[in-house]
Amino acid sequence: MTKTRYPASAEEAAALIRDCAGSGTPVVPRGGGTRLDFAVSGTVLSTAGLAGIAVYNPAEMVMTAGAGTPLAEVEAALAANGQMLPFEPADSRPVLGTAGEPTIGGVFAANVSGPRRLTAGAARDSLLGVTFVNGRGEVIRAGGRVMKNVTGLDLVKLMAGSRGTLGYMTDVTFRVLPAPRATETVVVTGLDDAHAAAAMATAMSLPVEVSGAAHLPFTVAGRFLSGALPQGAATVFRLEGLPHSVSVRTEKLTAALSAFGVITWLDEPQSLTLWRQIRDAAPYAQDRGKVLWRVSVAPTAGHLLMGALRLHAGADCFYDWQGGLIWLRMEADPEADFLRKAIRQLGGGHATLVRAPDRFRKDIPAFEPEAPAVAALSARIREKFDPRGIFNPGLMG
Structure with missing residues (x-):
């Protein structure tokens, strides 16, 4: 009880x-x-x-x-x-x-x-x-x-x-x-996952203080902003701060990314809505019967992981944190063993099972199993506290 x-x-x-x-x-x-x-x-x-x-x-x-x-x-x-x-x-x-x-x-x-x-x-x-x-x-x-x-x-x-x-x-x-006084978002349209990873790496290497970098593949981009994004995949970059600073930095970022694809911009109201939807994984609020993972890997490994998953099983995703965070929805089986093995092969990370039907939940650890040495340390810490x-x-x- x-x-x-x-x-x-x-x-x-x-x-x-x-x-x-x-x-x-x-x-x-x-x-x-x-x-x-x-x-x-x-x-x-x-x-x-x-x-x-x-x-x-x-x-x-x-x-x-x-x-x-x-x-x-x-x-x-x-x-x-x-x-x-x-x-x-x-x-x-x-x-x-x-x-x-x-x-x-x-x-x-x-x-x-x-x-x-x-x-x-x-x-x-x-x-x-x-x-x-x-x-x-x-x-x-x-x-x-x-x-x-x-x-x-x-x-x-x-x-x-x-x-x-x-x-x-x-x-x-x-x-x-x-809080920032102004917010604007630069959108690069039509990139596949690998080119999006390159564009995000370029943006994050520049002194323009990007405060958000995400890639929305074409399979999911239409579910953001009620479909108001340009058609196709969208790689998005947020800039925040004082209005004049945001304007200057947006120009610099646009110039640096122009070689990757067609660029458009979102104003502040659209930007606030988009990044709130990214934050909350809003496209996956529907179909709650489908498995949802929250996967953390190195930013350069995200698109490689998804390439392996798409060959192995039906999956839909979008990337946050410059590609280091993947919101991953499976169409059928959770594929926990395959997913966690692939993460290890790509240098490590962790996969958290956010949502799953009860028939899967009871057999799959929600959190990434710890390595033996880490598990032993965690156990000693818990013993001291509790x-x-x-x-x-x-x-x-």
Whole structure:
């Protein structure tokens, strides 16, 4: 049986976790419930009672908020002061068909990072401090409000992306950045995957500060911007900043890419919509019965991986992060073994099973199996944080 508890403080959460540790009851930390739940039954510890922005001084560009604070509340407060979360967290609800409200704690627990990761880093790179309760029921405060606390940062970064397997986060402190005053997108039409990879490499080598580089093959490009992109494949580059700077950099990028194909441009409203759709993998919000992978490889290896997959099985995809992130939808079988073997042969990476029918889900690990040495290290870390193994044990199978 699953019970849900709503602690209102770190100390209250610590008491509940001590009780669970004593009885060996699994504990499932939960934010807004917007992502698939792989955990076993037990006690669900919601962060809903730990909501609210505690400290925010726009001049310092740092915020502290309860882990259960809705992401929308955080983003609204930042937008009112011309600021933003630099790592551009995605909304998983469309592709997963889930409800609920994303929370800032959930964002960091899953290390959710969007197209701007190319230049701004992942969510964990913005996380400065965290308060959490470990598996012994001890309240731990790590990091701080500045980047100088190196001792705390290692612990902070371990919590980011741990998905509730190391502890129950109660509040987070993170840096923010000024929001861009202008946004424009350069579109190169008609490139195949290999030429798109070359175009993206060229763009990223230039001093024009591209903040997003993605390739939308012809099979999927028509599903973006309600089909308003030029017909055919679209390789897209985002430039952000002050209006005059964006204009100058757009001209330089256009000149450099003109040899690759026909170039058009998207204005700010179209750009904002397009990159939000890329961020959220919007074309795959339909047909939720089909398998969806999130694959991370070296940018130069993405099109090679897809070449092998298209020969082996029916697959549809688009590329973000200069080709280093592939949103991959399979037409039938997940092809997990073939996919993960191909990734290893191309130099490594990882494939996360985002969505799949239950008949596949029960037999395929959602996360990339760790190498033996890494798995042993991960086990030792979990043992230190959670000696009774009560946190989110369903993710460990």
